[in-house]
Amino acid sequence: MANIKIPTSFNIDLEFETANIFQRLMGWLIDGFIKVLYITVLGYTVNNLQLGEVASYVIYFFLGVLPMVCYFPVLEIIMNGQTPGKLLMNIRVRNMQGGQPSMSQHLIRWLFRIIETPYIIINGLIPLIAMLRSPYYQRLGDVVAGTIVVSTKTKASLSGTIFRDMSAVDYTPRFPQILRLSDRDMNKIKNLMDQAVKSNNPELTARVAYRVRDVLEIQTDMMPGEFLETILNDYNYYTTR
Structure with missing residues (x-):
């Protein structure tokens, strides 16, 4: 192979x-x-x-x-x-x-x-x-x-990166402001999300979400975890179109 x-x-x-x-x-x-x-x-x-x-x-x-x-x-x-x-x-x-x-x-x-x-x-x-x-x-x-x-058994796990295959879904992005961040920023966000999940630390997730909302001036009532997953999907959608 x-x-x-x-x-x-x-x-x-x-x-x-x-x-x-x-x-x-x-x-x-x-x-x-x-x-x-x-x-x-x-x-x-x-x-x-x-x-x-x-x-x-x-x-x-x-x-x-x-x-x-x-x-x-x-x-x-x-x-x-x-x-x-x-x-x-x-x-x-x-x-x-x-x-x-x-x-x-x-x-x-x-x-x-x-x-x-x-x-x-x-x-x-x-x-x-x-x-x-x-x-x-x-x-x-x-x-x-x-x-x-x-x-189908890939060497690299897609779940371990910020990559999302948005071509297979009918997706509507929520936050176009996300393009103000770089791929390096998004990887840092993803790494912090993974750390929060592994350590069962919802406070870390909340702090990351608050920081992103503050930097991008986003107003939303979404829960921190849902918000961070959404911006990852939005970033993939905009950068792969």
Whole structure:
């Protein structure tokens, strides 16, 4: 496996372990088994219904062909970069900043999957060669889309930094004044928050929250812990847009 360090806007490098060829192949085989099982059950069901030829073709198209064609992009969007196969192999699709891929990135990966399809032996060599040539085991679709498949067991714990992936939520920021602080300031605030939690010291949390409100001239009735979490989320939202 290879590790990739992804710089953030907070002067923190998040280290991810990339998925190797075995993990990606096994994930694909699991997804392939699920697809074959689904088609087998669908075919058995339609045959038992004894429908007409036209009706059977319509059902096969809408309940068979379309789900199979859209299997990867739809599930990876719904499951935040995963399919059942990727989930079982503990891997996930991410963008090169470590966040959730955009809709266009998912679609680009899907379009390139058409020419990389392993159903034909020759075409199956394309993703294999691309992954062997890539230091991060990226297939051609990943390279073009700007995505990477990583292990869900990251080397760096996101909860230990001020990084928050706000791309996956419909978030509305509360305090634009937070941009007056630097990433160094935010890291100090996060470290003090962690110390307060570990030592079970709500007074420290309250003092930090009061100091931030005083410096930024913020008026709010939010509880200290809630307020500090909100400004961390706000900072991530503004600096990653």
